[in-house]
Amino acid sequence: MEYLSKDNKIVIKGICDFNPRHTFDCGQCFRWNEEPDGSYTGVANGKVVNVRFLDDEIIIDNASEEDFKNFWHNYLDIERDYSKIKSLDKEDKFLKDAIEFGWGIHILNQDIFECLISFIISTQNQIPRIKKIVESFCTLFGDEIEYKGKIYHSFPDITKLKNVTLKDLEPIKAGYRSDYILDAVSCILDGRVDLSSIKNLSYPMAKAELMKIKGVGPKVADCVLLFSGGKSEAFPVDVWVKRTMSNLYLNDGAKEKEIIDFASKYFGEYAGFYQQYLFYYSRENNIKF
DNA sequence: TTGCAGGGGTCAA
DNA sequence: TTGACCCCTGCA
Numbered sequence: 279m280e281y282l283s284k285d286n287k288i289v290i291k292g293i294c295d296f297n298p299r300h301t302f303d304c305g306q307c308f309r310w311n312e313e314p315d316g317s318y319t320g321v322a323n324g325k326v327v328n329v330r331f332l333d334d335e336i337i338i339d340n341a342s343e344e345d346f347k348n349f350w351h352n353y354l355d356i357e358r359d360y361s362k363i364k365s366l367d368k369e370d371k372f373l374k375d376a377i378e379f380g381w382g383i384h385i386l387n388q389d390i391f392e393c394l395i396s397f398i399i400s401t402q403n404q405i406p407r408i409k410k411i412v413e414s415f416c417t418l419f420g421d422e423i424e425y426k427g428k429i430y431h432s433f434p435d436i437t438k439l440k441n442v443t444l445k446d447l448e449p450i451k452a453g454y455r456s457d458y459i460l461d462a463v464s465c466i467l468d469g470r471v472d473l474s475s476i477k478n479l480s481y482p483m484a485k486a487e488l489m490k491i492k493g494v495g496p497k498v499a500d501c502v503l504l505f506s507g508g509k510s511e512a513f514p515v516d517v518w519v520k521r522t523m524s525n526l527y528l529n530d531g532a533k534e535k536e537i538i539d540f541a542s543k544y545f546g547e548y549a550g551f552y553q554q555y556l557f558y559y560s561r562e563n564n565i566k567f
Numbered sequence: 568t569t570g571c572a573g574g575g576g577t578c579a580a
Numbered sequence: 581t582t583g584a585c586c587c588c589t590g591c592a
Contacts, residue, residue: 305575401576407588408575453586458577495577516575557575 279356283343288350290336295360297382298331304383304558305405306505308396308412309433319425321416323349323389324432326425331382340425355384363551368544372526373552376559383558385551386505390473391466392433393506394488397498398458414450439463458493465491476507484509496534504550513541513549518560525567 282289298318302310310320317330327350328339341350351357364377395415400408412433419434419442442463447456465471471491476484484507488499500514515523515534524532527540545552559565 397575402574402585403576403587404574404589410588451587453588454577454584455586493577497576501575514575518575561575 281346283346286340286342288336288338288341288343288346290338290356291334293331293334293336293356295382296331296336296354296384298329300380300383300558301354301386302329304380304554305561306501306554307386307388308400308405308409309416321423321430321432322353322392324421324423325349326423326430328425329354352387355387358384360384363548366545366552372522373556376555377552379562380555380558383554385510385554387508388506389433390476390502390506391436393502394462394473394491394494394498395433395459397501397505398462398491398493399452399455400501401455401458401493401495401498403455411450411452411455415447415452418446418449436463436466440467455493458491461492462494476503481509481511485512500550504553510548510550511542511546513538513545513553514557516557518557519553521567522556522560522565 280291282291299312299316302318302320303312307320309322310318312318313328315330317328319326319328325340325345327341330337330339336354336356338346338350366373396408396412399411399415403411413431416431416433419438420431423430423432440463442460444456444460447459450456452459462471466473471487476487479487481503484503485496485499488494488502489496494502497514497516500512503509503512504514515537520532520534520537523537523541524530527544528536541549541553
């Protein structure tokens, strides 16, 4: 990978497989928004950047070389060779179509606390509303960041939430999920759940650790592990994936465990990546079988 | 205008 | 295994 750094901008060259829309709108993250020119502006790690893909270059605006090396490089999963994942040796038309449709999806390496709270908010909820709730959460508790004359807000550090009550959370209108947010915060602050250990734990251990938190079931845990815990084998089963997997590979009443077991055998160590292609393809095309 | 179903699930009984 | 759950949106 070759890159250039100038005028607070990073230009990464020779990239053929990155698509901002598919990456930022495939449902793995909630704080990126499309600009009229097709680029995406988002907040992560307390910084606001704008990401654009042109020809074979990724252009990150408002990032220093330090920021890039220390954060964005890993966050955007720049180094991974996605062609290997895409060339799964299967005669599987639906999967091939899904992978082709979602070309250029990168699975981001997000902050685990942000990811956890975001996916707790995502339960029984729709993406536009999830984004709205996460945004007002950040507006309430995060720090202001200015970019191109506009004010953005960082995702709050957990220390800022130490004394937060249910009443404080009312304005974000998360409903019954507010209780879960508070449980997550207190579990982490008093050490019952150790987020910093997740990356080093095995996948089953890490999942069990996260599920100690109220409001974190198997689906939310798998999302957190896949999108911020470095567990590419995590296979989140939501209504879309359940429908798709049941109809394509199993049978109508297939249970979640059955689906996960099958996915692990069929897709292997990158099961979660294929989950994302299947989810995005089914949802975007409203394929309900 | 009002009413109702359902949404990238999870909890508790 | 099942109903309830906060709140919003889309659609009759």
